[in-house]
Amino acid sequence: MTHISVTVDGTTYEDEVEPRLLLVHYLRDRLGLTGTPIGCDTSNCGACTVELDGASVKSCTVLAVQADGCEVTTVQGLARDGEWTALQRAFHERHALQCGYCTPGMIMAARDLLRENPHPTPDEVRKGLEGNLCRCTGYQNIVRAVLAVAEGETAPADQAASAQEVTA
């Protein structure tokens, strides 16, 4: 067993874990944060995407011990006081999901994309979400949702709250 200290969605956890425990299993099975799903288990689908110290990673391809001392953000840590971020709202409003299985990973990957490239072209959105597979939507509405946020049709992720104040 190895001791780890990980901050997940703002809460710090101290735990003893087996070195072989995958981060996604730690989040789901140990912390009960089942908002992050497992899609493929072969590192291909991106459903399990979370942020590790501010960068997107596939949590099925990271050991919990590698996250020791780090900050993890899951899709469950995005909303503030029950208010969705702009990306979450855009996915909802633009029908960017059907079954929703890929959605947590898509949203985490899209956050990463917009952080690196706040004004992507449709092509750049597709490239940026290359590691995330969706079996339902055909991607069109996912791309539209991300572009809508980039174009400010919904406020950028981290400014959602202040933008609401402005429009209120």
Place this chain on the structure above:
Amino acid sequence: MIPPAFDYARPTSLDEAVRTLAEAGEDAKVLAGGQSLLPLLRLRLAFPELVVDVGRIPELRGIREDGDTLAVGALTTHHDVIHDPLVRRHAGLLAQATETVADPAVRHRGTLGGSLAHADPAGDLPAVVLALDAELVAVGPRGRRTIPAREFFADYLQSTLAPDELLVEIRVPKREGWGFHYEKFHRVAQSWAMVGVAALVRRDDGHIAEARIGLTNMGATPLRASAAEEALTGAGDAEAVARAAQSAAEGTRPSRDASASPEYRAHLARVLTKRAVLAAAGMG
């Protein structure tokens, strides 16, 4: 899928890492970004007793200039390679090829050193360091040694690193004024190369004075297309490049798998070499 049980060590310095590996012997495995090793562990294709996580050794990360050479720490992530201004200026081929590796999340974790030590002939970066004539620096209990890229890849998934050696640095000669292009053929987004061609071209007076070509997935190791390199010398137009590219598959031994026959791979090598060289030479 759950990996087999293993012990875990996370050295914080290079010395400690080398000592830990030396003590553990053959049963230890180095963990860098984990983007190849963790999938192997999950599939239970590897059974190390000890995993030595070198991901927190600061001296192995980062890129610096060293005279005519760019020194890239083995633990530098694909993401950092792509965004580094020095790499963009002096080793554009490496940046361009790295952009085609996997997807953003994998590139946040995966490292240049890991990609080379993994020695997968379908990996994009082995052929690139071969074309660039890079040198790989390894450190082990017997000290430090420098391995030319052409002597680093031994066989399928096998490098010439000893089990107790750590790849610490990739030394890339600066290639000022060379044109470059990495041409990768794959079936779907995010998938591995069926074949890839890394081309570097130095032009003189409208003609190709020198060409260096690395081939991805045309054998058990990355290869140089030496016959095509020779034939390209003096080529002055697209037709001459196309003729020279016909010899791109000479001396290769491509494999057969579900997606391609050896003959098809040879065909791809010729077509992609033509495209890569034309783009590198600005003749496209």
